[in-house]
Amino acid sequence: MATLATTVGLPRLLSALSGGEMVDLDRHLDAHGLLPSDRELDANGLLDLVERSGLRGRGGAAFPMATKLGAVRAARGPAIVVANGCESEPISAKDALLLHELPHLVLDGVELAARAVGAAEAIVAFETPNTAARMSLENALSERRAERIDSTRFSLFAAEERFLSGQETALVSQIDGGPPKPTFVPPRPTDRGVGRRPTLIQNVETLANLALVARYGAEWYRELGTDAETGSKLVTLAGAVENPGVYEIEFGTPLGALFAAAGGLSSELAGVLVGGYFGSWLPAAGVGALELSNEALGHHGAALGCGAVVALPARSCPVAETVRVAIYLATETAGQCGPCVHGTAAIARTLHGVAEGKASPTAFADLKRWAEELPGRGACHHPNGLAHFVSTALRTFKPQFADHARHGPCDGCAAEPVLTFPQPSPARP
Ligand SMILES: Cc1cc2nc3c(=O)[nH]c(=O)nc-3n(C[C@H](O)[C@H](O)[C@H](O)COP(=O)(O)O)c2cc1C
Ligand code: SF4
Structure with a gap:
């Protein structure tokens, strides 16, 4: 899997990557340092920080994280956190990369999210065939237990490999022993989710970003991206490029710059699919100028979604x-x-x-x-x-x-x- 930075200030999330191996606790701490303690950054401080950073969800809907944290904190009952690493979108590979190679960054984010909503328990979910994620998470959790890093009780959950598995209410249903089927809302999981408890469900890329925001601050975080969409985004680029893979880009990066970072196009294009299988087909003409943000793509009736982009070669139908x-x-x-x-x-x-x-x-x-x-x-x-x-x-x-x-x-x-x-x-x- 190729990973490349395309902008000054990048990579952020992917800065500690180590040639396809899981980044162990020592290397993770060398790269990012310890998490701020509870005394340095308490629940209120975290909520304020997330709000100022403008951090939005990376699972597809780009919902502001601060709003969701506020909803779970306001709900009655003992809260629980679910890290959504199901990545049920078949052409996306960014969450698998995070879970396999950077599990400590994700687990830091889960620990912080639990602190922010006062949860003592958290579940990290992935799809059953993703055995690499399971092994990395188990290794990372045992390293963290040995060093007494976390206050949160973690468990892992292997969801079914279905397109709907990662939809939040379908995930709650599975964790509670049911089928991978969405349920009607309300009640939203923030009010009544896993075990009918207030449940914070965040994509693992969102949580990895939280781990950086807590360490480096909201102003640092906003140095990249646009006013509406702050920070960086992991994009899975597939199809007619020389080096397909996962790339970390700044929101607003032109698609042409992403293609260039991937070694350029390997053929003429028939069109481009942006946003995965719930996404939008766009014509090949002028596609290099398209800016990769939900706001800019919105002018073309498209959205970045989970960040999956496919350059369809002209030889394909x-x-x-x-x-x-x-x-x-x-x-x-x-x-x-x-x-x-x-x-x-x-x-x-x-x-x-x-x-x-x-x-x-x-x-x-x-x-x-x-x-x-x-x-x-x-x-x-x-x-x-x-x-x-x-x-x-x-x-x-x-x-x-x-x-x-x-x-x-x-x-x-x-x-x-x-x-x-x-x-x-x-x-x-
Ligand atoms: C059909 C469907 C599939 C989804 N699959 C995933 C998924 O695999 N991973 C994910 O994080 N979010 C997925 N989502 C979005 C989740 O429902 C939810 O919005 C997300 O996990 C919230 O995290 P975020 O706010 O950090 O993005 C899916 C949504 C739909 C409608
Ligand atoms: S049947 Fe209902 S819950 Fe199932 S995928 Fe369709 S809309 Fe979603």
């Missing part, structure tokens, strides 16, 4: 890539909200018909209508995400979809898939 992912997402519905179950399946089926040149005359009108009607019709954002992904594909690749509807598969349809995802197994229906 965007129709085939979109259809495969749409079918995958439709099969990943948790199967409990009618409009989601039927709507996502109808979209996937109709798209497949278009790709095969067997579409009904109303296929494009149907797809447009469903993509407009589906958002907001389920307990979670799954239908919204699929609808957005598909409608940006239909807009960006309009001629290619029209061509497939008339003539069926093209040469690019047989190319090796760029957008990949876990295949169903007998144990994973």
Whole structure:
């Protein structure tokens, strides 16, 4: 996995990386020093610091961390912290990198988050196949126990490998012994989550950032990024670049600079997918000037989400890539909200018909209508995400979809898939 800084002041999160190995406690402390003690930085001080830093969640929704801390502190009952390292987005690899190579930075963040909400207990969650994360976390926790670093009682939780596993209410359900299915909110996990206790759920990259904010301060933190989106962001770059991998960038970095840091493009592009499988397809023309922040991408109807970016090579077929992912997402519905179950399946089926040149005359009108009607019709954002992904594909690749509807598969349809995802197994229906 390649990691490169693209800006003065970077890397921050990735500064202690050590050639693919887990960074042990000695090396971690050499790089960052001890955490401020409880007396140096208490719960109120932490909340104030997070507020001033402008730290937002890195799991996809970019929600301000200070607001969530405030909500958990205001809720009744003994709070608990969940570090979300599920990374159920198949093309994202940044949380796996953090958990495997920089577990102490994440655990520092969990310890601080627990301090901020007065929690005595914390759970670090990852997906079951991520055995590298489990081993690093177990090693790191035993190093920390030996040095009596933490006041918090930590445990690990291996979630199912499903697209919805990392959705916060689905994660709460699994930790409580249930299926990986989202639940309707309210109540939000901040009020009633794990064991019906107030629960702070934060992405592991958010928590790793907290570990830096607590050590270096809010002003230092704001030196990078934009006014609205402060600090740095881990981005997983895949597809037609010379060195795909995880990169740490400043919010607002032009996509062209990220491509350059990755050794440049390895071919002409058909388009770019920004924000993962709930993200947006954008045309290749002028894409290098796109700034990687939610605010700037918002002007193009896109968002950075978890930070997964795919440069689709011109030899690949965007129709085939979109259809495969749409079918995958439709099969990943948790199967409990009618409009989601039927709507996502109808979209996937109709798209497949278009790709095969067997579409009904109303296929494009149907797809447009469903993509407009589906958002907001389920307990979670799954239908919204699929609808957005598909409608940006239909807009960006309009001629290619029209061509497939008339003539069926093209040469690019047989190319090796760029957008990949876990295949169903007998144990994973
Ligand atoms: C379908 C779906 C899947 C999600 N998967 C993840 C995930 O794997 N990891 C994650 O941190 N957040 C994921 N989220 C977002 C979480 O629900 C939640 O917002 C996040 O963990 C909060 O942490 P943050 O505020 O630090 O980003 C997902 C959301 C949705 C709708
Ligand atoms: S909207 Fe879909 S994925 Fe989300 S909970 Fe309902 S059925 Fe499951």
